[in-house]
Amino acid sequence: MAEKRREESTFTITDRRLFTAEGELRADIPDEAVKVMPAKEDPAAQAAQQKDPPQKESPAKAAPQPVAASQQAASTVDPNIPPSPSAAEQQAQADAYRKSSRDLDARVELGGHSAKELEMTFERFLASLYMSAMMQLGLMHEEGGQPRVDLIGARQTIDTLSLIAEKTKGNLTSAEENFLQNALYELRMAYVEVTNALARPPQAPGAATGTRGR
Secondary structure, three states, rough: OHHHHHHHHHHHHOOOOEOOOOHHHEEOHHHHHHHOOOOOOOOOHHHHHHHHHOOOOOOOOOOOOOOOOHHHHHHHOOOOOOOOOOOOHHHHHHHHHHHHHHHHHHHHHOOOHHHHHOOOOOHHHHHHHHHHHHHEEOOOOOOOOOOOEEEHHHHHHHHHHHHHHHHHOOOOOOOHHHHHHHHHHHHHHHHHHHHHHHOOOOOOOOOOOOOOOO
C-alpha cells in the first residue's frame, strides 16, 4: 500500500525556460515554443507610444507636385511689362525698317552724299559714347553752346564703356580693342582731373601770382 502511494505521489519537473542562465536559447526547445513567445517591449517606448500615438496620413492630403519651370517663370514676370512680339511680328517690322532705310539712303545719295556715312560701326558707336562723355565733363561743347558739366552722366557713360569692354572681351578685332582701351584711358583720366579741379577750394585773387602789397 505504501509502495502504491509512493508511485502515485511521484511527478516529473519540466524546465520550460527558453534561455539558459547565460542568456542563450536552449537547444532542446521546440520551434513552436519559440514562436508563441511574445516580444518584450521597452516600458519607456510603450509610454511614449501611448502619449504620442502614430498619426495616420490623411488620404485627402496629396503630395506636392513639382511646379513646371515655365509656370515659375510666368509667376515672376512683371505684369507691367508687355509680352514679347511674335516671330512673325518681328520679321514684318524688320522688313519695314529695312525698306525705310533704303528710302533714306536713296534720298541721301540724291543730295550728293554717300549712304555709307550713315552706317553704324563699332568704332562709330564707341566714338559717340566718347564724345558724349567729353561733353558731360565740360571739355567739349556744341558749336555756339556753352560747356556744361554733368559728372553723374559722365560717370555712367564711362561705366557703359567699361561694361562693353567686359562683355565683348575676346570678340573684338585688334583695331576695335585698341580704340576702346584708348577711349577708356582718356576718359578716366579726364574724369579724375575734372573732379579734382572741382574739389579744390577757390584761390584768393593774387594768390596765384604771389604779388605783395606795398
